[in-house]
Ligand SMILES: Nc1ncnc2c1ncn2[C@@H]1O[C@H](COP(=O)(O)OP(=O)(O)OP(=O)(O)O)[C@@H](O)[C@H]1O
């Protein structure tokens with residue numbers, strides 16, 4: 001159960017994703033948080049948490065979204081699920097523009113996209129029994145369903161994520177972090193969604209538990225025909241989960257390609273630095289570790305030109321003036337760097 | 342996994358032992374001071390509300406034959422200057438004081454929670470407008486208003502219900518602010534995002550997710566409000582602007598001590614209401630402290 005290395009070697013989507021339908025498409029998405037200040041609490045500036053992000057996810061595939069803490073991954077995930085309102089851009093889900101959906105129309109659509117949250121402690125209501133937590137989504141969309149039927153369904157979901165029947169009447173504080181994350185997964189599954197955004201689902205867990213939860217997510221993907229947007233802050237977790245990987249830096253996607261291309265021939269200097277930081281299982285294959293200088297700049301006041309130029313080991317003068325576009329360098333391999341051709 | 346699903350057992354029973362409320366109740370029961378206070382408060386309340394069955398004396402009839410009597414077997418706490426039995430008036434007074442306290446507290450908590458929750462959850466324009474309104478209410482001088490009202494309507498518009506209404510309508514501002522700030526921080530938790538994501542309506546998010554999680558603060562605030570409202574009632578009545586003089590209340594009884602003669606020579610008239618008032622206020626505060634300790638949400642996470 002602990003071995004997750006081979007799970008994605010089926011390579012189901014990497015070879016076939018070109019002909020599959022697109023489930024989610026994000027076009028030039030921006031989410032800026034206003035910063036209020038001063039005597040009248042006016043908006044004095046913006047945190048550009050997500051700035052001009054575009055990508056798409058095909059049905060059945062997993063797109064990994066990787067970036068350092070604070071680069072806007074959660075904000076991107078929440079905006080796509082319309083838990084935050086985008087500042088600009090477009091979100092297409094299953095062929096429908098959901099960017100401006102509101103009220104009951106939006107609520108109706110939410111059934112198809114769910115989220116597994118980052119913090120197993122804050123993501124479960126401490127006042128609710130686990131049974132109620134998982135019943136609530138079903139009840140919201142099928143209010144006429146018999147409670148006996150719902151209970152049967154909830155118990156099956158609990159078992160499916162590896163929890164015993166008696167979890168039904170327990171409270172979140174009676175469970176460990178890994179078990180809580182399973183409860184969160186069961187809640188997200190309850191509506192049989194098409195897309196699940198998993199926001200660093202294992203980063204708060206012990207290493208020993210991480211692989212179990214990742215395995216579970218992988219199994220569920222096949223059983224429930226799920227499409228994942230899998231958010232993580234390091235490449236080693238994403239490696240075993242994703243078909244394609246997008247690299248985020250300071251609210252921008254700097255490189256996006258299928259998993260093998262990212263690992264074998266990373267194009268963007270930031271990706272290269274991230275890859276050099278992944279621990280090498282084979283000690284004989286020594287590699288040069290690229291250590292980035294300096295801190296991540298504040299998204300409130302991002303650098304001009306390429307957002308990465310302040311820390312880039314290869315930066316040239318032009319980098320501080322020209323903002324690089326994300327362009328297709330090789331088939332299916334996009335990078336945003338003026339030095340890459 | 343399929344075999345597991347078939348074995349699911351619909352007959353498992355709830356085991357309430359570990360519910361956050363059950364945990365808190367156990368913790369509260371271990372708090373001796375709070376339990377003693379609860380006992381006192383219950384005793385005072387029960388005696389007051391059963392007053393007609395405990396004493397048969399008439400509370401309002403002036404009895405010239407027995408004015409200002411010292412405590413005796415017949416009149417346990419003596420009689421006041423109009424010859425009315427102090428013990429009887431103490432019980433009936435408790436009824437009024439506690440009733441005013443409880444009614445005001447309930448109305449204030451309900452209204453304050455409603456306004457605070459709406460402002461905190463929706464934010465933006467709703468928040469701005471509701472908070473402007475709250476500031477207005479908070480800055481309204483309650484005491485001056487009550488005194489002016491009394492002067493204008495002099496007796497025509499008196500009585501306990503009017504007092505309750507005035508205090509409640511002008512008293513919810515602080516609760517609204519407190520609840521709003523609690524809701525603002527509580528709604529940052531991911532379980533609120535999750536509730537929206539699984540399709541719960543705003544009303545459900547507020548009632549099922551937010552309110553239960555800020556309820557501990559609200560309950561503690563309710564005990565503080567309860568004590569404060571009893572003090573407000575007593576203070577106003579003492580000054581002659583509260584409950585009408587012919588209705589007994591602890592504050593009305595205390596106002597007899599404004600006469601130096603009574604204050605110095607007839608302590609049995611004012612010591613019983615004063616002591617009862619102090620014990621009641623202290624009990625309520627200790628109960629509040631106990632609830633606060635018992636409901637400490639940190640112990641659940
Ligand atoms: N409500 C908010 N108001 C203002 N700024 C915010 C808010 N939420 C997040 N930010 C800022 O937006 C940026 C992106 O935050 P976000 O939570 O999306 O990052 P993240 O990539 O998910 O990080 P982590 O790995 O720590 O979860 C950060 O700089 C953060 O400080």
Ligand SMILES: [Mg+2]
Nearest residue numbers: 073074075118
């Ligand atoms: Mg995050």
